Amino acid sequence: xxxxxxxxxxxxxxxxxxxxxxxxxxxxxxxxxxxxxxxxxxxxxxxxxxxxxxxxxxxxxxxxxxxxxxxxxxxxxxxxxxxxxxxxxxxxxxxxxxxxxxxxxxxxxxxxxxxxxxxxxxxxxxxxxxxxxxxxxxxxxxxxxxxxxxxxxxxxxxxxxxxxxxxxxxxxxxxxxxxxxxxxxxxxxxxxxxxxxxxxxxxxxxxxxxxxxxxxxxxxxxxxxxxxxxxxxxxxxxxxxxxxxxxxxxxxxxxxxxxxxxxxxxxxxxxxxxxxxxxxxxxxxxxxxxxxxxxxxxxxxxxxxxxxxxxxxxxxxxxxxxxxxxxxxxxxxxxxxxxxxxxxxxxxxxxxxxxxxxxxxxxxxxxxxxxxxxxxxxxxxxxxxxxxxxxxxxxxxxxxxxxxxxxxxxxxxxxxxxxxxxxxxxxxxxxxxxxxxxxxxxx
Ligand SMILES: [Zn+2]
Numbered sequence: 001x002x003x004x005x006x007x008x009x010x011x012x013x014x015x016x017x018x019x020x021x022x023x024x025x026x027x028x029x030x031x032x033x034x035x036x037x038x039x040x041x042x043x044x045x046x047x048x049x050x051x052x053x054x055x056x057x058x059x060x061x062x063x064x065x066x067x068x069x070x071x072x073x074x075x076x077x078x079x080x081x082x083x084x085x086x087x088x089x090x091x092x093x094x095x096x097x098x099x100x101x102x103x104x105x106x107x108x109x110x111x112x113x114x115x116x117x118x119x120x121x122x123x124x125x126x127x128x129x130x131x132x133x134x135x136x137x138x139x140x141x142x143x144x145x146x147x148x149x150x151x152x153x154x155x156x157x158x159x160x161x162x163x164x165x166x167x168x169x170x171x172x173x174x175x176x177x178x179x180x181x182x183x184x185x186x187x188x189x190x191x192x193x194x195x196x197x198x199x200x201x202x203x204x205x206x207x208x209x210x211x212x213x214x215x216x217x218x219x220x221x222x223x224x225x226x227x228x229x230x231x232x233x234x235x236x237x238x239x240x241x242x243x244x245x246x247x248x249x250x251x252x253x254x255x256x257x258x259x260x261x262x263x264x265x266x267x268x269x270x271x272x273x274x275x276x277x278x279x280x281x282x283x284x285x286x287x288x289x290x291x292x293x294x295x296x297x298x299x300x301x302x303x304x305x306x307x308x309x310x311x312x313x314x315x316x317x318x319x320x321x322x323x324x325x326x327x328x329x330x331x332x333x334x335x336x337x338x339x340x341x342x343x344x345x346x347x348x349x350x351x352x353x354x355x356x357x358x359x360x361x362x363x364x365x366x367x368x369x370x371x372x373x374x375x376x377x378x379x380x381x382x383x384x385x386x387x388x389x390x391x392x393x394x395x396x397x398x399x400x401x402x403x404x405x406x407x408x409x410x411x412x413x414x415x416x417x418x419x420x421x422x423x424x425x426x427x428x429x430x431x432x433x434x435x436x437x438x439x440x441x442x443x
Contacts (some may be wrong), residue, residue, distance in 0.1 A: 001359070001362070001363065003375050004371065005375055006374050006375065007377045009054065010053050011038075011052060029157070029320055030320060030324065031320035031328075032159070033325075034319065034323060035055065038054075039052055046162075047154025053336075057337070061333065062334055066193055066311070069193050073185055075186075078141050080119050080145070083114070084122055085111070088125055092120070092121050092283075098117070103150055115148040116145075120280070120304075124284045124287075124304070127139070128285075128288060132292040133293045136292070137173055140171045142167060142169035142170070145165070147164055148162065156232055159232075164312045166308055168307070168309075170305070171305040171306075173302060173305075174303070175303060187203075190277065190307065194274075197318065199331050200229065201227065202227045202239065203224055203246070204224065204227060206225045206250075222277075222279035223276070225248060225275065226309075227246075228321050230317065233271040234273075235273050236250075238252065238266055239267045241265040242261050249268070272313070272317045272321075274313055285301035285302050318331050318334055327394060328394035335394060336374075336393075337372055337374040338397060340390045340398045341358070341361065341373065341401065342390060342402075344383065348403075357410065361412075361427075368431070383402050394417055397434065398414070398415040398417075399412055399415075400415070409426050409427070412427065412430050
């Protein structure tokens with residue numbers, strides 16, 4: 001069996017002070033510092049980051065959660081080109097409005113393209129490229145792909161970078177009533193995704209004209225956001241302490257009474273936006289002449305919605321919300337590995353037994369955690385040094401095969417990042433406890 005080896009994982013670590021030049025006024029957040037120092041990400045240029053293998057594993061786990069939830073509601077995954085003909089954005093009128101945030105490139109024939117910040121125009125154009133009838137609706141198409149924004153001040157590492165990974169979903173419905181249904185279904189799926197990630201989130205209203213639950217004002221203006229509360233966030237939310245209703249301060253800066261329960265117990269919170277949903281109405285379908293054939297034989301513009309998740313941002317923001325200055329804490333769902341095993345140091349008395357038991361240990365853990373286990377096989381380093389790093393990297397479980405394996409029966413040390421505590425166990429109880437933990441996690 002091939003074991004995942006920490007020694008072999010590409011992880012250029014770096015003391016921040018020496019290798020990175022930050023402008024004096026630049027805010028360095030905990031997640032940015034830790035992810036750089038521990039070799040999870042690396043800066044390529046200002047606001048541009050490499051995601052290295054450990055961060056990539058975390059990202060892949062998030063993508064799995066997203067895909068699963070999208071499959072559950074019947075959304076279909078596609079990939080659209082990153083290069084967008086700017087003529088499409090001229091049709092919607094967005095080109096002139098967003099010029100300074102856009103990367104614009106030209107091909108050899110001098111034709112102009114955008115590096116995609118979002119795909120409403122492109123997906124609407126795709127929709128209209130082929131005749132549709134009402135029977136094919138609702139249609140939900142999504143992708144997980146690279147997006148670009150020429151930020152004036154990129155910051156916080158992968159939380160606010162100039163190139164990032166987004167999950168963007170677009171819905172097409174035959175009328176407003178159906179579009180609202182689809183909108184609610186997708187918002188629910190997004191809530192499920194955030195619950196499965198496990199970091200405390202806030203779903204808040206972005207559009208003041210809509211009060212959740214009121215039936216009167218539906219249609220082309222519903223919008224919600226998903227936020228992670230954090231001091232380093234750029235958004236300010238107004239939160240009702242009584243019923244949990246939240247609203248972006250951008251929308252209403254002088255809210256004194258909760259719109260849902262009329263409570264005046266309202267609190268201001270800084271937060272990072274990690275998702276945004278819009279009910280678009282027929283704006284893009286009309287601008288790009290997208291139509292479907294309705295049951296009455298007439299052609300009509302479909303009602304659309306657009307729904308974004310900041311995929312790479314969720315990784316950075318999760319780390320930001322849970323970690324301390326010194327130690328990464330992952331939500332268990334996104335930890336690059338669930339278990340890290342630290343075998344004995346080479347040349348130690350316990351080395352032989354440790355080596356002999358490692359295979360059985362790894363094998364038994366594989367039955368519980370699949371391939372979600374890594375061995376810190378840098379056995380030239382002391383256990384203590386490797387343990388410090390394993391704690392910093394935030395693996396939910398660390399198993400140390402130290403001196404006590406020479407006892408009879410052998411004892412293994414189990415450290416849990418959730419409690420920050422270590423205990424010693426015999427082999428059988430160790431496996432039982434981890435099995436229990438794994439089951440709890442999956443329910
Ligand atoms: Zn309230």
